[in-house]
Amino acid sequence: MPIAPLFSRWLPRLWRRWLLAAILLALLLLVGARVWQAYQQRVETYRHQVETALRAVSQLQAANIADWRVRHLGDAADLTNDPLLMDAVAHWAAAPTPEQTSILQERLRSLEENLRYTAAFFVDTRGVVRLDSASQARAPEPGAPQRTLDPPETQALRRALDSAQPVGVELHRSAAFAFPFFGVLAPIYGPDNGPLGAIWLVLHAQARLAPLLETLPNSNRSAESLLVRREGPWVQYLIPPRLGDAAPQDMRQIMDDAPLDVAVQAAHGERGILHGVDYRGRPVLAFASTVRDTPWILVAKVDQDEALAQAQRNEWMGMALLASLLLLLGGSAFAGWQWQARRREQALRNELQYSLHWLDSAQKAARVGYFAYYARSEEFFMSSMASAIFGLPPQERMTLRQWVAMLHPENRAEVMQVHRQALQQCSPLHTQYRIVRTCDQQERWVQVWGEYAMDPQQNTLRMTGTVQDITERRQSEEQLDRYRHTLEEQVRLDPLTQLANRRALDEALPLAWAQAQQRRRPLALLMIDIDHFKAYNDHYGHVGGDHCLQQVAAALATATQRQGELVARYGGEEFAVLLPDADSAQARVTAQRLCATVRALALEHLTSPVRHCVTISVGATCLYPENSAPAQGIALLFEQADAALYQAKNTGRDRAVLWAEQPQDATAPGP
Numbered sequence: 001m002p003i004a005p006l007f008s009r010w011l012p013r014l015w016r017r018w019l020l021a022a023i024l025l026a027l028l029l030l031v032g033a034r035v036w037q038a039y040q041q042r043v044e045t046y047r048h049q050v051e052t053a054l055r056a057v058s059q060l061q062a063a064n065i066a067d068w069r070v071r072h073l074g075d076a077a078d079l080t081n082d083p084l085l086m087d088a089v090a091h092w093a094a095a096p097t098p099e100q101t102s103i104l105q106e107r108l109r110s111l112e113e114n115l116r117y118t119a120a121f122f123v124d125t126r127g128v129v130r131l132d133s134a135s136q137a138r139a140p141e142p143g144a145p146q147r148t149l150d151p152p153e154t155q156a157l158r159r160a161l162d163s164a165q166p167v168g169v170e171l172h173r174s175a176a177f178a179f180p181f182f183g184v185l186a187p188i189y190g191p192d193n194g195p196l197g198a199i200w201l202v203l204h205a206q207a208r209l210a211p212l213l214e215t216l217p218n219s220n221r222s223a224e225s226l227l228v229r230r231e232g233p234w235v236q237y238l239i240p241p242r243l244g245d246a247a248p249q250d251m252r253q254i255m256d257d258a259p260l261d262v263a264v265q266a267a268h269g270e271r272g273i274l275h276g277v278d279y280r281g282r283p284v285l286a287f288a289s290t291v292r293d294t295p296w297i298l299v300a301k302v303d304q305d306e307a308l309a310q311a312q313r314n315e316w317m318g319m320a321l322l323a324s325l326l327l328l329l330g331g332s333a334f335a336g337w338q339w340q341a342r343r344r345e346q347a348l349r350n351e352l353q354y355s356l357h358w359l360d361s362a363q364k365a366a367r368v369g370y371f372a373y374y375a376r377s378e379e380f381f382m383s384s385m386a387s388a389i390f391g392l393p394p395q396e397r398m399t400l401r402q403w404v405a406m407l408h409p410e411n412r413a414e415v416m417q418v419h420r421q422a423l424q425q426c427s428p429l430h431t432q433y434r435i436v437r438t439c440d441q442q443e444r445w446v447q448v449w450g451e452y453a454m455d456p457q458q459n460t461l462r463m464t465g466t467v468q469d470i471t472e473r474r475q476s477e478e479q480l481d482r483y484r485h486t487l488e489e490q491v492r493l494d495p496l497t498q499l500a501n502r503r504a505l506d507e508a509l510p511l512a513w514a515q516a517q518q519r520r521r522p523l524a525l526l527m528i529d530i531d532h533f534k535a536y537n538d539h540y541g542h543v544g545g546d547h548c549l550q551q552v553a554a555a556l557a558t559a560t561q562r563q564g565e566l567v568a569r570y571g572g573e574e575f576a577v578l579l580p581d582a583d584s585a586q587a588r589v590t591a592q593r594l595c596a597t598v599r600a601l602a603l604e605h606l607t608s609p610v611r612h613c614v615t616i617s618v619g620a621t622c623l624y625p626e627n628s629a630p631a632q633g634i635a636l637l638f639e640q641a642d643a644a645l646y647q648a649k650n651t652g653r654d655r656a657v658l659w660a661e662q663p664q665d666a667t668a669p670g671p
């Protein structure tokens with residue numbers, strides 16, 4: 001079975017979304033962790049590169065300084081072995097004439113200018129400074145203050161004279177100069193190898209060493225090299241630090257106070273890569289190297305922030321690029337999703353609009369509006385069609401008072417009762433009633449369907465439903481009713497004579513029979529036939545016959561006015577008269593009266609053998625229904641009436657005959 005249907009079957013839609021979001025989040029975290037790891041590796045790599053560069057710089061500069069020192073000792077060795085200098089010194093020592101002094105001074109100046117020594121002196125074997133490159137020679141005068149070498153130089157002088165080798169004096173400060181300096185004492189011997197003294201070469205430490213400590217071309221502005229030395233509990237900076245804003249010329253610091261300081265670590269004997277802070281308290285990466293043959297330590301350092309800033313910048317740029325890409329992708333996905341959602345929403349909105357429009361049209365076509373009635377506020381909220389039905393502006397609310405005022409006065413109480421009952425029982429409402437619209441005083445019929453329910457949002461009783469204008473329908477129905485009534489009347493009416501027809505007689509007879517039976521009263525039936533009507537037709541024409549029929553019918557109707565009496569055209573020129581509550585005597589009287597009435601019309605009938613006017617023959621009968629079945633009873637009525645009529649015809653016409661067992665009860669024609 002494929003996985004996708006299983007997936008969609010077992011996981012509801014909401015859970016699928018959450019699962020997808022969780023997977024995406026996990027992927028994002030995975031990518032983020034991987035990127036962070038790569039970033040850390042890159043930073044480490046870059047740190048390693050920085051440390052390698054620091055190592056190179058530190059070792060190179062330490063070697064340069066050592067070479068520099070060796071070079072100057074070599075210079076001093078050259079002086080010791082220079083015979084011309086030895087002669088000059090020997091001559092000057094023997095006779096310090098101005099000329100000899102000048103020669104020696106020239107040599108000292110040459111050392112300062114050509115070999116770039118800060119100062120050059122000649123000192124005698126006791127350590128008294130006898131000559132410099134500019135001043136006059138000084139002969140030791142008894143009691144006069146003499147400038148003598150400081151103890152380090154004095155010791156170096158002794159060692160130099162003893163070993164016949166130049167001896168360097170490490171960087172230090174003394175009252176002799178205002179700056180730290182490096183000194184070399186080159187012993188000078190006379191021709192007899194007797195010691196004459198020494199050339200004391202002085203080098204301004206900062207001026208001469210600082211160029212050697214200039215960092216190599218580097219983009220890091222914080223790169224700096226320190227030349228330090230341990231002096232007891234102190235770390236002595238031999239060259240003032242370059243970056244310190246207020247670093248004193250003679251800077252040193254107590255070691256115990258700054259254990260994290262890289263210079264202090266170096267003074268403690270740490271070598272190689274050092275992590276810590278510098279004299280400014282800034283975190284630095286450093287490399288400490290020993291300067292060969294000296295107690296000097298060279299510490300090359302760079303600010304950690306700056307050293308790694310480039311790498312971090314690059315990495316951050318990479319990460320920012322990645323993040324931008326992810327954001328772009330996420331944003332695009334989100335925008336796509338939004339776009340789709342918007343499209344869906346738009347489609348739904350269009351569909352809703354279409355449906356509403358369709359509903360509106362349908363409502364207009366059917367003249368149906370919908371409404372909601374809130375019992376608490378006693379207000380109707382209505383659709384535009386509902387408003388139109390009640391003759392109100394669109395969307396206007398209708399108050400209960402307005403609605404009551406519009407109810408037709410004849411229906412008002414009844415309608416309100418129906419509404420009240422539906423409200424009390426929360427039962428469906430289906431009713432039709434009339435309103436008189438306030439706006440135009442038009443009377444309209446409306447049909448209302450409604451249901452009461454609690455509105456969950458407003459916690460109030462609410463009826464929602466539809467209202468339909470059924471005025472035209474009601475009018476049609478009423479018209480139809482009238483038409484039907486008319487039709488029904490016409491169905492039971494003989495069109496020619498406007499009397500009831502045989503159908504009406506057939507319907508009336510069972511009712512009359514039942515009534516007579518119930519009241520135990522008699523029921524009489526007269527059957528009437530116009531005499532020699534065929535001859536009349538033949539003589540006066542069919543139209544004349546019709547006219548005759550109408551006149552006879554009208555006369556019969558006029559003559560039978562009693563309550564419940566019914567005159568019907570039975571067919572052709574035959575009529576029947578139903579006489580409820582009439583016994584035989586009454587039936588006979590009525591029959592005779594009818595004969596007389598027709599006779600009295602005096603309608604000319606020249607071809608009648610009876611007389612020269614239209615006459616009728618009547619057969620009458622009377623029955624007491626009692627327990628007889630209607631069908632048989634009615635059939636018997638007709639049978640007897642027909643028999644009586646037959647007898648009337650046979651006995652000369654123009655007469656009434658009452659049915660009897662013996663056919664003698666005939667009434668002769670009147671005058």
Ligand SMILES: Nc1nc2c(ncn2[C@@H]2O[C@H](COP(=O)(O)OP(=O)(O)OP(=O)(O)O)[C@@H](O)[C@H]2O)c(=O)[nH]1
Binds near residue numbers: 537546571573649653
């Ligand atoms: N003008 C006209 N004649 C009708 C109508 N209905 C029936 N008739 C005529 O009535 C006549 C009845 O004639 P018959 O049944 O022979 O009876 P009669 O001529 O009246 O003779 P008796 O009944 O024996 O006196 C026929 O000629 C029918 O055509 C009608 O509606 N109009």
